Amino acid sequence: MIISENKDTAIHFPPLPGGIAVEGDGFGGKTAAAFDWLTGARHLLYWGDIDAHGFEILNGWRDDGVLVTSILMDQDTYEAYEPFGTSTDRNGKLLKADAPKALAHLTDAERVVYENLLSPALPGHRRIEQERIPLHDAHAAVLRAVAASGLAIEAVPSRR
Template sequence: MAQWESELFAQRMAWFDFAPVPGVRLETRRVPPAFELPARLVVDDVDAAVAFVGGDWPERVARGRVRADLLTAFPAVDHATRAAIIGQLDPWEDVEVDLLLRAARWFAEHPDHGLTARQVPVEGMGSKWLDQRGLSLVQRLIGLEDLGLRASRPPRVHLTYLDPDHLAAGGRRFDVATLGDGAEPAYRPGVVLISENRDTAQCFPEVPGGIAIEGSGAGGGTVAALAWVHEAPVRLYWGDLDAAGLEILAQFRRAGLDVDSILMDVATYRRWERFGVDHGHDAKPVRAGSAGVVHGLRPAEQELYDLLCDPARTTHARVEQERIPLAEAHAEVLRRVAAALGRGS
């Protein structure tokens, strides 16, 4: 008997020898001349499947059914959403599920509360629980995308003044622009450089008429709300050479801020790739990104993004902008400024 025939015979016997449970049966088919093979396993319903699989599934299904009954108190939840929520709640303890339901009822009863997430008076709910754990689930339970929460902290942008005349006259080097509270800088910049990382912004060399903004590794909605940023003749962005850095750049543009990137192309990556890393500060692998066109990236940036997303890539996943000497970035900023002045003459 050939090896494959021996393996097939063993598998066939294993199927015939398994102990069935009520609601689960094995159907077979006959292969000429008279050879019977397992064809399919038929499971009548969920209860039969749970009994057949065993393990912790009976407990999980029972728990899910109880929670499904609780969710019927929220008419905004359709069947598909209810199933998704039950799956998300599966690892939660009952006490936390109860907290979620009470929080959802509170928001449904107080649509005009005017509170921050940390001020919501639900007994047993920690001040950070809603933001960190339950916000999206509460929204889905009561069918609202906006729970009417007031921002607990006004959005702020940290600035570094780079103009040599301003600094020589004793002007402050660092500042904070708070939205809605007079966000005007000490002077109207001719050059705005948004830096993904704080150290780079704070240590950037002098640039006539320049202001460096700490991007803080986030999207550009707050920075884009500053009118004086849009009015600057030269608007630049510099971030890490990795998938996340390029996606953040694209977010700034999608927020309505027209910025040019510096040192975020394949040539720069190749030059400094020897200082690259594959793991973040938390020792977790650097996220590779999703291959495909990213809305908001320009051709040279998209080329780098494609390289970083290539599964066959053998180079590092990230080159942090701090690994590139500030002198290189400073020279590039001055070159962009000179080019802009030349176009305007």
């Protein structure tokens, strides 16, 4: 299962055998945590924008007990897609350097990217919207994450 920060990405995500893409709908996963079919998924992945807000949402899901693994929110992805980024928020307001929040549920690698995005020394864009990353690249990232877990994606029999 993949949780996407943005609705359009979830709606248009390529098919995955036995998988589903859902919209994350803002901060945290209190509502989602109530659904055993979601929290009990063999693979629970989160894909958000590479910006401070995206990492704060990721932290919120984990804080609510939804143990997601992030994809495409790492330094290599930032570097690959930074030319397609922006330094404004969704309302056109300039994103500025700021003090990082204490996000207790980020991995060390996630925290490095989060803090870099807020650093006054950042030479690039402060935001890479997930819509700037081709869905075939996201699909491949899901397959890599599943393979790295050692568990296979199981095909779901068709219901005819």
